[in-house]
Amino acid sequence: MQISPQSSAGKDLPARQAVMALLARAGIDELQAALERLSPVPAATDLRPAESGLVMVRARTGGDGASFNLGEASVARAAVRLEGGAEGFGYRLGRDIAAARAAAILDALWQDPAYRASVEMALGPVRGRLAEEAGLVRAETAATKVEFFTLVRGED
Amino acid sequence: MYVAAKGGERAIRNAHALLAKRRRGNRALPALTLDQIAQQLSLAVDRVMAEGSLYDVELASLSVKQARGDLIEAIFLIRAFRTTLPRFGASQPVDTAAMLVRRRVSATYKDLPGGQLLGPTFDYTHRLLDTSLVGDIGAPTAEIGGAEPADMPRVTDLLGEEGLIESAPADDGAEPFDITRAPVTFPVDRPTRLQTLARGDEGYLLALGYSTQRGYARSHPFVGEIRVGDVEVKLFVEELGFEVSLGTVQVTECQMVNQFKGSAEVPPQFTRGYGLVFGQSERKAMAMALVERALRWKELGEEPGAPAQDEEFVLSHCDNVQATGFVEHLKLPHYVDFQAELDLVRRMRAEHEAELKEAAE
Structure with missing residues (x-):
């Protein structure tokens, strides 16, 4: 099935990208919990069956130069339409197509101004968990920072 | 040269059943979970993802388990799996x-x-075997540092x-x-x-x-x-x-x-x-x-x-x-090739003997 490219409203785009990034990092349990909090939600039909596949991950020579193919990563994706509502998409690393579909439903709900605030609120715990995990990595890594000291030679 | 040969089906089936049994090992012990492999043998999992050229922690953990810890076999499994999936595209270069x-x-x-x-890091460790790891060491904690x-x-x-x-x-x-x-x-x-x-x-x-x-x-x-x-x-x-x-x-x-x-x-x-x-x-x-x-x-x-x-x-x-594919294929049946070479060596030997005899006369 052909899905026409969406002309996303420009001013909402960064916010939608941020919520899609959050959805991509949420576990299936977290996504289902968010959907439950929002229930009842309109029925969703698949624009395309949820599926898993690959994305070639690219990097740059020297970190900042010409690009090269580093290796592939598995990716799950889903596309849905809500009854009387928007089209939603889920793209995430891994092969959890149920999570991709739940993310697509939440993406579609988010585009509805009536739901947007409550979707953001329902995803609050995910945002909190991710910030906490990244903060812990930073703090634990910071504890392994080398503090050099210079040995003074007593020659004069 | 490869030729179709029949036979050995039962032996192969039984060999694979035996492999499954040996892989599981002593049944009195709990089976390894994929989470345990991903969490506690994470560098083996990382190597499989790197050389399998597919980033998927769960699949790499499964392949390590299936391959009984043989990482090249695990990498082979990952490479074979990736051919079954469609490609959605290429990412932006990572930063x-x-x-x-x-x-x-x-x-x-x-x-x-x-x-x-x-x-x-393993750097600066003394590379002495740590016998405290023989058992369950409980839950080690890490220090928390200052602002990053x-x-x-x-x-x-x-x-x-x-x-x-x-x-x-x-x-x-x-x-x-x-x-x-x-x-x-x-x-x-x-x-x-x-x-x-x-x-x-x-x-x-x-x-x-x-x-x-x-x-x-x-x-x-x-x-x-x-x-x-x-x-x-x-x-x-x-x-x-x-x-x-x-x-x-x-x-x-x-x-x-x-x-x-x-x-x-x-x-x-x-x-x-x-x-x-x-x-x-x-x-x-x-x-x-x-x-x-x-x-x-x-x-x-x-x-x-x-x-x-x-x-x-x-x-x-x-x-x-x-x-590994090319080296290990040498152990697969090469009966016909070898028969041909055997015949050749026999013929060469016969000719050699005939020449010696002729020279002696």
Whole structure:
């Protein structure tokens, strides 16, 4: 099935990208919990069956130069339409197509101004968990920072 | 020569059943879970993802379990699996400068911005077997440190600001060659080398990298920087018309700073070798950077002659799935080939004896 490219409203785009990034990092349990909090939600039909596949991950020579193919990563994706509502998409690393579909439903709900605030609120715990995990990595890594000291030679 | 042969079906079936039994081992012990493998044998899982050239922790853990810990067999399983999936596209190049850093060290600058962060390293351990690990050590805790500096510029950027190191080749916007999509013909460009090396066998690259240190294409390497951490993967999704963040993958990056080179156009400056690998694998990233630098001899006007500089040799033999396939196929039935050779040797011997006899007469 052909899905026409969406002309996303420009001013909402960064916010939608941020919520899609959050959805991509949420576990299936977290996504289902968010959907439950929002229930009842309109029925969703698949624009395309949820599926898993690959994305070639690219990097740059020297970190900042010409690009090269580093290796592939598995990716799950889903596309849905809500009854009387928007089209939603889920793209995430891994092969959890149920999570991709739940993310697509939440993406579609988010585009509805009536739901947007409550979707953001329902995803609050995910945002909190991710910030906490990244903060812990930073703090634990910071504890392994080398503090050099210079040995003074007593020659004069 | 391969010929169809019948027979052995029952033996094969039973051998596979026996394999399953041996893999499980003593049934009085609990079976390993994939989470246990992913969490407690994570560097084995990382190696499988790097050389299997597929980032998927769960699948790599499964392959390690299925292969009974034989990592090349596990890599083979991953490579076979990837052929069953469609490709959705190629990501935007990951930005290693924006990494969530888990470890970062430099051998060239003591006081580099952002500091030296040892992270979870084997370095400075005494390599004494730790008998406390014989049992369950409970839940070790880690210290929490002070505030993390926001910015961690790459060492090569610091040197680059002063023009003391060559800059990375500019991105001309061209699609990089993909060795999984098209046959490789030599000579190849640098992106092709990097892709090939990134999935190359760690042991093979380690030996070649080591050879450059021992004088076979010496390049006076310094570890400008090694960083390990999480980078974001972003995909431009055609059907949406914008970029979507898919999550993060862990990578190890090595910036090798090598001996200088100047010419009529360029004043003397350091040169670079680059290593980037999925997962936490400094040994592989460092070896890759050494070999990558050695392969650049022509571009840098150096003398050829060392094994690590031979592009076709290095790249054609670094894939352990291809290598193991060709080496291990020797144990499969070659009855007909061998019969033909046996006949040939018998005939040669008969002729040889006849010649000796003739000479004696």
